[in-house]
Amino acid sequence: MLRYTLRRVPSAAIVLAVASILVFFVLRLAPGDPAVLVAGPDAGPETIAAVRGQLGLDDALAVQYWTWVSGLLTGDLGQSYVLNAPILDLIGAGFGGTLQLTLAATLIAVLLGGAAGIVLATTNRRLVRTAVDGVTSLAFAVPTYVSGVLLVLLFAVTLGVLPPGGRFDGGFWSAPDLALQYLVMPAFCLALPAAAVIARFLAASMRQVLDEDFVRTGVAKGLRPGRLTMRHVVPNAIPPVLTVLGIQIGQMLGGAIVVETIFAWPGIGQLLLQGVLNRDYLLVQDLLLLAVAVSVVCQLLTDLALAAADPRVRLDS
Numbered sequence: 001m002l003r004y005t006l007r008r009v010p011s012a013a014i015v016l017a018v019a020s021i022l023v024f025f026v027l028r029l030a031p032g033d034p035a036v037l038v039a040g041p042d043a044g045p046e047t048i049a050a051v052r053g054q055l056g057l058d059d060a061l062a063v064q065y066w067t068w069v070s071g072l073l074t075g076d077l078g079q080s081y082v083l084n085a086p087i088l089d090l091i092g093a094g095f096g097g098t099l100q101l102t103l104a105a106t107l108i109a110v111l112l113g114g115a116a117g118i119v120l121a122t123t124n125r126r127l128v129r130t131a132v133d134g135v136t137s138l139a140f141a142v143p144t145y146v147s148g149v150l151l152v153l154l155f156a157v158t159l160g161v162l163p164p165g166g167r168f169d170g171g172f173w174s175a176p177d178l179a180l181q182y183l184v185m186p187a188f189c190l191a192l193p194a195a196a197v198i199a200r201f202l203a204a205s206m207r208q209v210l211d212e213d214f215v216r217t218g219v220a221k222g223l224r225p226g227r228l229t230m231r232h233v234v235p236n237a238i239p240p241v242l243t244v245l246g247i248q249i250g251q252m253l254g255g256a257i258v259v260e261t262i263f264a265w266p267g268i269g270q271l272l273l274q275g276v277l278n279r280d281y282l283l284v285q286d287l288l289l290l291a292v293a294v295s296v297v298c299q300l301l302t303d304l305a306l307a308a309a310d311p312r313v314r315l316d317s
Contacts, residue, residue: 016292036048081278094266101256116195121203122229148189148262151189152164155185165264186265194249214232247302253295272284275287
């Protein structure tokens, strides 16, 4: 397993290096000048030029890129142009909220998607299979900004059973019941598309396993359908789903930007949106590269979990 892990590290490093180059130079193509925003609307050309020099925007692009990357390698993420605060502190304040939201959404997606996938693969009732298939198709097709608004209208405005947005400030473990009230809607909204994808892939993988000879042998020996499914079919159908789960976690981290905006959930998404609107290059660069790094780590952990679940993956590689 160690050799398998070490073989994955160089490709992850290459992905991060290429992503850093793309993030840095693509941002420079966007219109607008951060120095103008920092200096203020009434600043003259001399003031703007002085601010550009102070921020290092007058340096060559290669010099700016090397300064940024060298700072990342030493743990110095720099200072936000507009917010005038260390970026590491800003990320530390927002990453906890995004991580909590993504973990809750992942748990919901695994539970709902796993249950729906098992039903789609094993039920013989046409009406139930059609209903579950329709729900998963709807969950996958409806964008999060639509489902989020519908959830707010239903549970916050019409029924009044959940808060429309925000986050409980007292800490999750100080009052879990109150924290869950704020968390359940954004997490459910974020989890719906991922749950639909997991359900479809799990159902397809289970159908393939159900056609294997060892399943027929188990049926011939008189194993109960529930025991056969949970002890033999599902474990053998899990490896392909793990890869999909890793991809979905990365997508949920990206989709959290929209969900956090809808539900006013404080996190990395709102911080990234604020940085983009303010042309805060350094803040946006760090956040985008952080998103890529988290996705790479999730994919690497998924590959390791897949290799642990199926030794043939390690042997083939």
